[in-house]
Amino acid sequence: MTTTTQARGETDIAITLTVNGQKHKLDVAPWVSLLDLLRERLDLTGTKKGCDHGQCGACTVIVDGERINSCLVLAVTRDGAEVTTVEGLSEDGGDALHPMQQAFVDHDAFQCGYCTPGQLMSAVALTKAGRTGSRDEIRELMSGNLCRCGAYPNIVDAIEEVAQGSRGDKEPAQ
Numbered sequence: 001m002t003t004t005t006q007a008r009g010e011t012d013i014a015i016t017l018t019v020n021g022q023k024h025k026l027d028v029a030p031w032v033s034l035l036d037l038l039r040e041r042l043d044l045t046g047t048k049k050g051c052d053h054g055q056c057g058a059c060t061v062i063v064d065g066e067r068i069n070s071c072l073v074l075a076v077t078r079d080g081a082e083v084t085t086v087e088g089l090s091e092d093g094g095d096a097l098h099p100m101q102q103a104f105v106d107h108d109a110f111q112c113g114y115c116t117p118g119q120l121m122s123a124v125a126l127t128k129a130g131r132t133g134s135r136d137e138i139r140e141l142m143s144g145n146l147c148r149c150g151a152y153p154n155i156v157d158a159i160e161e162v163a164q165g166s167r168g169d170k171e172p173a174q
Contacts, residue, residue, distance in 0.1 A: 015079040019044070020088030028075045035059045035070035038085060046086035046117045050146075057145030060118035061085050067125035069144075086117035089124065100124050103158035111149035119145045123159045132163035 012027040019042060028037060035052075038044045038061070047070060050058030054072040061070045062084040089098035097105070100123050110116040122145050132138050138156050147155065 013076045013079075015076055017075075017078060017080075018082045020083070020085060026075075030074065030076050032075050033071050034061070034063075034068075034073045034075045034078060034083070037075040038070060038083070044085050044087050048114055048117055050114070050118075055146075056115070056118075057122060058115050058118040060121040060145060062121055062125050065125075065128075067122050084121070086120055089120065098124065100127065100158065100162050103162045104155070107154045107158040107161070109151055109154040109158040111147075111151050115145060115147045115149075119147065119155055123155070123162070127159065127163050132159055135160060138163075 010029060012029055014025065014027050017024050017026065017037075019038070024042065026037070026041060028041075035047060035049055038047050039049065047061055048058035049071065050056035052059075052071050054069040057069065059069055059071040060067050062068075063070075063073075063078060063081050065082075089101060090096055098120075100120055104110060104116065104120060109119070119142070122142055126132050126138070126141050131141055135156055138159050139152070142152075142155065142159070
């Protein structure tokens, strides 16, 4: 990492992130969360700021294959990482929905939609890791993602459908 000093005396740190397949070189203040960097600097507002304390899961993204609460991670600690946000789920970067997104639509697995990006990112990561063996396991592993509207049964239905492969032979993308 290299640092650059701004005119005001603030020290930014140069980092490189690959976000949704696109490489970004950024100068970032050491206290900026990954969530704020995604939303404010890269204009990827699909990732939501809910509690800002890692308790609701609305800010969940996938970093180097693992789901994380982006509000709890300083952006500078992820230098060189590959980040996938909800905007990066579409098939081939186009308009086609990811199988998990389509399953959420088909099962009405959202109501207000605020938690949906975080729910989707957790569901994709868990499915890709093969950690969706039963409805109980899905509920347990998704427990870090809160839904104030109570769409949990439909969310589990959607995840279960994709995990069982009823969306075709495609492996869920990251």
